Amino acid sequence: MSADSPREVGERIAARRRARRLTQTGLASAAHVSYATIRAVERGARRPSDEVIEAIAAALSVDATQLRTGYVGTERRVHQALPELSATIAGYDIPQGSPTRTPDELANAISTAVVWRLGAQYGRIATEIPSLLGDAIRYAHAARGAEQRTAARMLAAAARVGDAVAFKYGARDLSARLIDLMRWAADRTEDPLVQAATAYVRTEVFFTARSHAAGLAALEQAIDVAPAPSSRSEAASRGALHMRAAVIAGRDGNADAANTHLEHARQLGDQVAREGIYLGTAFGPDSVRIHEVSVAVGLGRDHVDRALRVATEWTPPVGLPAERRSGFYIELARAQGWAGLQADAFGSLKAARAAAPQHTREHPWAREVAGSLRRFHRADAEALSHFAHWIGAV
Structure with a gap:
C-alpha cells in the first residue's frame, strides 16, 4: 500500500x-x-x-x-494474470461450452483490448485478457458456417493481445504458446492478411531465440505468399512484413538484406500514403522511418549516424500508437548513448516514458541505457537516479 x-x-x-x-x-x-x-x-x-x-x-x-x-500495481496484476492466462489456453483446441458474451459484445471487448495493446496499457489488458480470451476460444468452437471465420479472426486478435503482455513481461514460453494459438486461429480464417499478421507477430519467437537467420527466412516465406499489394490493406500487410524482415536482418548483421527490405517497406509506405492500423499493426511512412532507426541500431555502433540522422530530420507524430513511439525513443537513446550524447539519450528515455511508461519500464534496452547513463553521466545525477530506480536499473 x-x-x-x-x-x-x-x-x-x-x-x-x-x-x-x-x-x-x-x-x-x-x-x-x-x-x-x-x-x-x-x-x-x-x-x-x-x-x-x-x-x-x-x-x-x-x-x-x-x-x-x-506504485507497482501494473507488474503485480500482470504477473497474477499470467498463470490464469496459461490455463485458459491450455486446451484451446477442445470445445469448452458457450461464451459468456454475445458475438457483438465480444467483438467490442476485443477491439477495446487492441486499443490498449497499441497504447501499451498492460495493466488493463491483464485484468481482462484471461476471461476475454476464454470467451474467444469458446466462440471459435461454437460458431457455425461463415461465422466460423469471423470467430477465428476475433480469436487471432485476442491471442495477439495476450501475447503482448506475456512477451513484454518475460513469459517467453507462454508468449510462444499464444502465438501458436494465433496461428491456429489464423489458419481457420482463410484470410491471407490475418495469416500475414500472424507471421509478423511470430517473429518474436525468433528474436527471443536469437535465431535471426531463421526468422528472416520465415518472414521472406510469408512475403512470398502474401497477396499482391493492389489495395491499401494488402500493401500495408506486405509492407509490415518487409519492415519486420529489415529489423531481424539487421539483428543478424545482414545489412544488404536489411536495406533491401527497408526499401520495399518504404515504397509500400508511400503507396499506402498515410499511417493507419491494419489488422492490429501500425503501418505507413512514419512507421517505416521508425524502423529505419531500429535497423540502424540492430546493425550496431558503426551505423549510429544513420539512426541519429533520422532523428534529426523527423520525430514521431503524437498520432502514432504509444508503444511504437516509445520504441523509437528507446532505440534512439541506445544510439545516442553509443555516440556519447548522454544528455540526449536521457531526454529520449524520458520521451519514451512519457509516450508509454509501462512499455518503457519493461524494455531491456531502456534499462540498459539508464544503467549506463547513471554510471557514467554526471549531469542530472539526481534525476537519473530516480529514473534508474523507477526502471529497475539499480
Whole structure:
C-alpha cells in the first residue's frame, strides 16, 4: 500500500489535469471512468484502485508512479494474470461450452483490448485478457458456417493481445504458446492478411531465440505468399512484413538484406500514403522511418549516424500508437548513448516514458541505457537516479 494519503494523490492528479488544460469531465472521458470518480479522487474522498490510477495516468500521459509513490500495481496484476492466462489456453483446441458474451459484445471487448495493446496499457489488458480470451476460444468452437471465420479472426486478435503482455513481461514460453494459438486461429480464417499478421507477430519467437537467420527466412516465406499489394490493406500487410524482415536482418548483421527490405517497406509506405492500423499493426511512412532507426541500431555502433540522422530530420507524430513511439525513443537513446550524447539519450528515455511508461519500464534496452547513463553521466545525477530506480536499473 502506498504511504501517500488519498488527498495527496488527488492533489497530484488535479495539478496534472490542470497543467494539461483538462476539465474533470474531460479527464473522465479520456480515462474512461466516471466524472463522479474523478471528482471524488481529486478531493481525496476516495482512494483510486490500481485500475483507476492507471487509467488516469494514461489519460494524463504520465506514469502511475508520478501520481502514487512506489506504485507497482501494473507488474503485480500482470504477473497474477499470467498463470490464469496459461490455463485458459491450455486446451484451446477442445470445445469448452458457450461464451459468456454475445458475438457483438465480444467483438467490442476485443477491439477495446487492441486499443490498449497499441497504447501499451498492460495493466488493463491483464485484468481482462484471461476471461476475454476464454470467451474467444469458446466462440471459435461454437460458431457455425461463415461465422466460423469471423470467430477465428476475433480469436487471432485476442491471442495477439495476450501475447503482448506475456512477451513484454518475460513469459517467453507462454508468449510462444499464444502465438501458436494465433496461428491456429489464423489458419481457420482463410484470410491471407490475418495469416500475414500472424507471421509478423511470430517473429518474436525468433528474436527471443536469437535465431535471426531463421526468422528472416520465415518472414521472406510469408512475403512470398502474401497477396499482391493492389489495395491499401494488402500493401500495408506486405509492407509490415518487409519492415519486420529489415529489423531481424539487421539483428543478424545482414545489412544488404536489411536495406533491401527497408526499401520495399518504404515504397509500400508511400503507396499506402498515410499511417493507419491494419489488422492490429501500425503501418505507413512514419512507421517505416521508425524502423529505419531500429535497423540502424540492430546493425550496431558503426551505423549510429544513420539512426541519429533520422532523428534529426523527423520525430514521431503524437498520432502514432504509444508503444511504437516509445520504441523509437528507446532505440534512439541506445544510439545516442553509443555516440556519447548522454544528455540526449536521457531526454529520449524520458520521451519514451512519457509516450508509454509501462512499455518503457519493461524494455531491456531502456534499462540498459539508464544503467549506463547513471554510471557514467554526471549531469542530472539526481534525476537519473530516480529514473534508474523507477526502471529497475539499480
